[in-house]
Amino acid sequence: RLDEIELNSKYTIENLWILEAVGCQHIYLSSPPHYRIRLCVPNKNVNIVEGVQRMLRTANIEKVFIFLPVIHRQHRAIYKMLNESSISSITFRNEDMNVTDEMLLDCVKNHNVVEIPRRFGISKITEVALHSIYKDLLSGGIPLNRLTVDLSSPTVGRFFERLQITFTRSNIMSKRPIEVFKDERRGFNIFEGRMRILMRMQMPRVRNLTLEIFPSQEDCDKEKNSEGWERVAVEIV
Known part of the structure; x- marks a missing residue:
């Protein structure tokens, strides 16, 4: 489904959720009323960094909600990519995510709304x-x-x-x-x-x-x- 969308045109995602559950990592997209997509694959078979990178390259994303801790290297890589993007609004939603001064100061340089x-x-x-x-x-x-x-x-x-x-x-x-x-x-x-x-x-x-x-x-x-x-x-x- 994503391949088909990418081949046709640049697309808009109203909300992008990036989250992790037991045994799975998710990329959940929503741009109603056009489509809703949820990807969930076992950790051993997914490179979630590449998945997010692909979204940022091919989509206009309005808001991002992050449900990932930043204790893992690939999670920090995702955060870095989002921070360097042109996304307007970013919201941290994981209570295990330790948002530091350094992260916050980097974040406000690139986004209009930070929560x-x-x-x-x-x-x-x-x-x-x-x-x-x-x-x-x-x-x-x-x-x-x-x-x-x-x-x-x-x-x-x-x-x-x-x-x-x-x-x-x-x-x-x-x-x-x-x-x-x-x-x-x-x-x-x-x-x-x-x-x-x-x-x-x-x-x-x-x-x-x-x-x-x-x-x-x-x-x-x-x-x-x-x-x-x-x-x-x-x-x-």
């Missing part, structure tokens, strides 16, 4: 990498539009320290010209220019953090006027 949800990799990503990405987003130095990641509360706290923003029980103090709004889900939306940091509490000592840059100041101001939002006082020091 590391459900506390995946929280022990590896540091405030140093987050601060670097924040500065690059503000300056427009990377193609990234949005990063979403779950992190430990201490890591998030140290990230805000680098930004010179302090949260106390009674107020917020900042050395930066920021605006803060609390949304209907009790998330804190912190704006600086066209930049937003969205912070939500996932569970005790775990925070969901999103760094996002808006296309224009008008789009950013429109977001600030969202229904149900409440402005939070900030003490500029």
